[in-house]
Amino acid sequence: MVIYLRSGGRLRERLRPDVDQYTRRVEVGGSPTLREILSAMDIPLALVAFGFSDGKVRRLDYRPGDGEVITLQPPVAGG
């Protein structure tokens, strides 16, 4: 199946977008978790706090569905 990962912030550099400026198309087998997908892409998990899709937070143990677009959020902690 295919999922789409997007990020507009610092993560974008690691994501290497190929669909548009912010989005990467990723083909995955089975029904992996977000954590497994990011690990397979060599994206350090420390760079991702959570994702969101369809207006809901998706933690790293979330299993995206076919065609789902997940927006990744880095840890945001400054003030």
Add this chain to the structure above:
Amino acid sequence: MQTPRNGIEERYARQVGVPGWGAEGQQRLAAAHVFVAGAGGLGCAASLYLAAAGVGRLTVCDADRVEASNLNRQVLYTPQDIGHEKASIAAGRLGALNPSIEVAPVVAEIDERTACGLVGDAGLILDCLDNPATRFALNRCSVATGIPMVYAAVSDLTGHVSFLRPPATPCLECFVPRTPPPAEPAVPGVTAGLVGAIEAMEAIKFLTGIGETLAGRLLVIEGAEPRFDVIAIAKNPGCAACGKPGKTD
């Protein structure tokens, strides 16, 4: 001739006209006490707008002194303030901006031991902090006392804001992982200013009773695109701060 009374009324004339605000909302602001945790980029912006709006009592808490590297975003300070206590300078500037309010500076570190004592009788906490550990300490105080907290954090051109009022809403630990950021974040003044102003708006909505706060929702601002998303956040039954440890959703 302008008297002090009608001077105050005139000061707020352009905001009391907001539907639902009125004289009653203004009185609620005047009666409110807000604890501003951190007088950095977020705290400078948020407290400026709360003071200007007429929040009656502000406590500004920060243990740090002004440094040159703060001046890109901490708009209450000037180069002449370098080396001075942020809380004291901020309180002075805010008091000058609106002499009809009380602004109390507190020069102290916030941690799990001190947080609730510092918050005192405030009716609302503004999280304007710059690190996760202190945020989690403040969150524990909000959970323990039931005092609502406006959460905000910024990095690069990204900002997050929510209104936390556990147990009715998730607390911070329900959705923010304890993993620290890999490096000290870049914080441009525009990001801190924008997000700090939204924090002040959340506070004003809560205090006046107008509109809807971000309770149960997280505003995600991605300034680079630009894009604003509002996403639902859920309580984590196994949350170490507000849940029952051992339970998961």
